Amino acid sequence: MGWRRLNHVLHRDIGYLCIGLTIIYAISGLVVNHTSHGFNPSYVIEKKTAEVTPLKTAGQPDAGYVAQVLKELGETAALKNVAMLSPDTMRIFVEGNTIDVHTGTGKVALEKVTRRPVLFEMNYLHLNKPKGLWTWLADIYAVALLLVALTGMLMIRGKTKWRGIILTGVGILGPILFLVVLL
Amino acid sequence: MKKLLLSMLLLLALPTLALTEELKLGEPLTLTEVTKVSEINKYPEKYAGKRVLIEGLVINVCAARGCWMDIASDVPFDKIQVKVVDGEIVFPMEAKGKTARVEGIAEELKLSQEEAIEMARHQAMESGGTFDPATITGPVSFFRLRGLGAEIK
Incomplete structure (x- = not known):
């Protein structure tokens, strides 16, 4: 050759x-x-706002309030964690969704993240x-x-x-x- | 042809399976003693330039390139940012809400007012939030970790 x-x-x-x-x-x-x-090339990131019942009692929210928020939002994904970002802002992490709740007003910001197939x-x-x-x-x-x-x-x-x-x-x-x- | 296409799809699905396990990024962790984030934030001069290992909840991740993440401190409402070189380590969006152990070099970042406004604007855009430049009234300095390696689970 x-x-x-x-x-x-x-x-x-x-x-x-x-x-x-x-x-x-x-x-x-x-x-x-x-x-x-x-534009994230690997993920679809959807941002939404919503409202839930504000925290009625003073102080930090408990597990009951977290469950109530998730129920009101119709969020059924597995709960990963909860963190307080400030005295009146709670961040709830569930699979594929990050939920910021202003506990005083009940205003919610949601960030849903899914992988682009x-x-x-x-x-x-x-x-x-x-x-x-x-x-x-x-x-x-x-x-x-x-x-x-x-x-x-x-x-x-x-x-x-x-x-x-x-x-x-x-x-x-x-x-x-x-x-x-x-x- | 069908078999070939199925094999290719299966091959592409493999990394997805791999990502469900504990994620190791960058250099392997070498330190065993965890330094509290609150300690680093309280005594920055003691830790400047030092290699440390921190552990905490991932509360935010760069939505554009995965080039930084915020780790919650052991003290309420406190946090530290871990910054990595773009592309060298990419923090996945799924890291949010998970626990991370991160090793890196603690460093102080000193920014002029203009630089601080630009950085805050950039970060607000990356996380899709809003930012009011009036909230920054002068030079800003803060501590962050230059991330070298991380384990997220």
Whole structure:
């Protein structure tokens, strides 16, 4: 097998290996690029307000009042914890929901958090949250992409030689020009 | 083709299963003695630059990038913020209401009035709350923990 044939086979087969992760990283890259104060790429965060019966007695609320608040809100998820943020603000943590209650007025602010299906998992991998073994797999993927690029460059020849040179040049000059203009 | 798609979905579901267990983030914890948050807040000069281990209820998490979380103190209405380098550690939103053990370097942050207003505005936006700049009337200094590793359960 000549080196051109070997290069072609490497480019093709490494490319096949990269398809799965490229799709995951590309989709995740798109959503992570648009992370902002109003958009979390991994979670849907819904904020609502409501009102419940204010705490009638002075002092700190007890378990009975917490249960009453959850009942009035129709919240059935498992209770995780309760914390007093200030003398009159109680924060109730239930699975997937954070509930701030102003005990004096009964005003409530709810923050419901749910994972974005599939995107959560894609971002989990793309942002290398697992660390450890995934770091190695992601490194292998990065090297594989590099090989796809290098073997791709060696395929520039023949009738499409100039098209290859121009398109590759555009791809390389794009980020360089952007940096020159930006910096 | 169907089998391939099912396998890919199963593969994507694996991290979800893993996240339901105790979560370990960043460097492994090396300290065993827990320092009370109230101690750090009361005697900041004693702890500045020191590596400490704290434990407490996670009461808030950065909603945009998971780059900070607030840990409730052992004293009512008191807390400390744990800040991490963006991307190095990402605190999940599910950490809220759970107990965290965090190891990090205690540091004092001194901000001018303008910087303090900007930071408060930024944090209010991140948590989706409102902020009144008039509440900050001068330079602000506060203590926080530069988080290196955490265990959340």
